[in-house]
Amino acid sequence: MGGPPRYTWRFDVVLENLPLLLTGLWLTCTLTVLCMLLGLGVGLVVAFGRLSRWRLVRAVAFAYTELFRTTPLLVQIVWVFYVLPIVSGITLSPFFSGLLALGFNVGAFMAEIYRAGILSVNPGQTAAGLALRMTRAQTMRRVVLPQAVTRVIPPMATMWVSLFKDTSILSAIGVIELMFRAREIATDTYRPLEIFTVVAVLYFVLTYPQSLAVNALYRRFRMQE
């Protein structure tokens, strides 16, 4: 007889542990929503920072986005969890460390998305707003931002989809999301093949429809232009 011994797949083990796996999935979804909200807020502030008329504000915002875009996400997460408490004296749970690191990471990328959206609006629009005696703030709010929104939504949705998958990195610092649960169950049951296969399928099944939705958004908003 040649070849390796036949492996017997035991998906019933996965089924037994499904409730545990689903608690992890629930946290994955929660984290995605919270990180996105944090990123949307931080990104908006940073984007306006980068477009500020004050050089110092621009420099700080620029440094922030570059720092987050040029270091690996895993390094950022581990740094916030292990180093930040020692530097600052504030100890955070894995959950909050992960939320902060990932949220601020998303914020850096969102800032670039907002900025590109705002800059893509024709400068003539700002001139027209100012010529009507609107203030700079009114022109931004009533003229530029409404036009930027449609251009920002598709890349924002792309960001969301990759964020959903990236939350799995937080398992590295002990956030009990889907990936962490999977590793836990795999160790307990000695069935990593089944567990990780199911987890991969779960991520795919949940991500693919979102990805389709993103494509639909792109088509829809391109037609509006």
Next chain:
Amino acid sequence: MADAMIRVQGLHKHFGTLHVLRGVDLAVARGEVVVIIGPSGSGKSTFLRCLNRLEEPSRGRIFLEGTDITHPKVNLPRVRRQIGMVFQHFNLFPHRTALENVMEGPSTVLRMSRADARVRAQALLDKVGLADKLDVKPSALSGGQQQRVAIARALAMDPKVMLFDEVTSALDPELVGEVLTVMKRLADEGMTMLVVTHEMQFGEKVADRVVMFDEGAIIEEGPPKKIFSRADHERTRRFLSQLHWDVS
């Protein structure tokens, strides 16, 4: 000129190392229509944009009814309100209908009630011949129609002076007339107007005075008849002959 609406003294504008305006002096009387001509790059548009301070003048002073609007303490929005501007590329707000475009100034800036702003906007769109296009988005309007909406939008702020920056240059030839007609009517009503244009016939018919720009300065000015038929300056004659040659 005692009753000057606008008086410009020694206006300079630099863009980096580029010296775009090199000391412009001009006084415009109340109700006067001044047509500004000159080759591209001669500073005509920059001059207009300095008048409502979309561009910051580098040096020199601008008075609007005797008030120095280049003074650092001046209330900029209030200044801009009195000076309406129409752009070459219309710059209508694409996410708003024609009516909403015209209502924007009165409701956002003048804090008029929506009902009042609507009445004013309707009346102005009617005036520019677009009473039937109130709820149409700019993308569904022709260039000439868009430009007429833009004129109505500027008029909605009840300005004392209107600036027109090559407003027919981006239009198909057959759409130019409808815009010029609206402008002529405005001139007949006594609006003070500064018009940068290449439409020499408009200048001939409507202008009280024609001003020739070259290399950032006014090199010649006078009544349209004189400028167009026997300009003093050789540069002006050459510029005008090139224009006529281009048309025919």
